[in-house]
Amino acid sequence: MKRFIAGLGVGVLVIGIAIAAVSAPLRIGITKIVEHPALDAVEQGVIDTLTAAGYEEGVDVEYLLASAQGDFGTAMSIAQNYQAQNVDLVVAIATPSAQAAVEVFRGTDVPIIYGAVTDPVGAELVQDATDPSGNENVTGVSDMIPVAAHLQLLQDLSSEIEKIGIVYNPGEANSVVLTEMALAAGPDLGLEIVTATADTTANVPLAAQSLVGRVDAYYVTTDNTVVSAIDSVLAASEEAGVPFLMADPTSLAQATLAAGFDYYEHGLTVGQIVLDVLSGVGTDEIPVTYQPSAQVHLNLDAAARIGFEFPAAVIDQASTVLYGDVIWQRQDP
């Protein structure tokens, strides 16, 4: 009897280990450079996509979450920790965290999926945006916003809009790329781009004020420093009596109009790439994905404050409207 029980015990143990080996949950490490509403939304979007696809947290997949809290040395430590813990896949949010992950996982077959990176080729995360064959273990989604289309949208608002003011932080890589795109696209559209720089959140009000009277419209891209003080840009634009286009719909309440995508949507797209890679598609088969965004959002309350009326053509494009402090969604016919 004793031997039977011992045998049974060993048997159970062996089966247990076998089950554990078969169903060991997937380990996904998510690294981001800092806590920030947009970056947190990307993280949440990735997790939600996987959950919706049937990856139950704690059963099928285990998430390791870390933020470098703005410290670049810690970004390296996070990537190294993920490597030591043998994660199966890394999701890297924002350029510095992605660069650290690529450096640490160089030459391994652990896939690195980046998000919230504007210029993955410029940051040298990947070699080529369209031909992924040389991109090794790295792929992801760019949060590049269609700057030229946004400038055109401003032009559609009124024929009197000729000078566009952009407030940005010259220390943010993503913001510099977008501002340079605006400066390049402006002349082709017959627009003059006037820039004002703010290196810290505290300097944003001053920079925004410096453009009053010099521009016909304000435009702010996904600049983290400026977005943190976005109310001051709205205040300046209202003082000047000109419309203010924000390239992030989550800030619609603090702008005259917004275009682009919100970062939760971006996270969903990143999550979709993660699913593709988990299903066996190679990272060197997936080119750089660009976040689709064609939606326009109007803040009628803010427009009324400066006595501005949106032309019918722009209203027809709008997918959401903020009116009387309520967000109205367009119902598809």
Add this chain to the structure above:
Amino acid sequence: MAMLWIHAFEQGFAYGIAALGVFLTYRILDFPDLTVDGSFVTGAAIASVLLVQAGFDPFSVLLLAFLAGALAGTMTGLLNTQLGITNLLAGVLMMIMLYSINLRIMGRPNLSLLRVDTATRIVNAAWSPLGVFAILAFVGLLTFAIKFLLDGFLRTELGFALRATGDSESMITAQGVNTKTMKILGLALSNGLVALSGALVAQYSGFADVGMGIGTIVTGLAAVIIGGALIRSQRVGWMTLSVLLGSFVYRAAVILALRYGYVVGFEASDLKMITSLLVILALVVPYIRERRLKKVSAC
């Protein structure tokens, strides 16, 4: 896990060079110098630009980064000694100015080194018999070479004058030493080391970013304070060793918090609290020890 300890040592040494720079101003010269948050990036920027755009070899750029940092430190010294700006403010002004200068050097806020041959990558390939220890061996050798050079310098007559400037300025002036020159020299040396560290860290991490210097003064001071609590000695060799040890303990704490923090309920957002608590601990332990000694002697 063993690999994580190796990384903690690599980072501890690489940032340890910057901590030696902070040690030089904070402990030796008694000059709280905030220039380092800027000069760390200056080193990284100079090294990256020369590597990527001018094709320099990754080892000589470390030396050039040192010189650029020394220049920045000299400027802070001149602001303080020649224009009479207080030490704290001179450092802050130079740090702010360096932000713009660093952007000018790099031409953009983030410069990737992922596709060039960096020092750590070359060493990793060339010293392959050492396996996973190759980068640690390189960074360790470099750091200890700098430590012994610094020890040697502080034992020379000039080094003694530098130390005396921090200890008792009026006394050393009476000895006929120009303390202004000593301060400039100390600041140049300190920021040179910090910039060299920045150049090394950029190559180790695979990129330079204009924001990477934020907190250099804090982590540097943390290393000096933690080290000082662990090794209590007034001898130069032990003091510099304690700084390197402190730098390692700081990085190890970050890695341990990342690796095991969740076990005790820490969340990702608690990291800075953990590292700050470590520094508080390092400050408080010697204080309590001293107070107990005083009580004993009072009896």
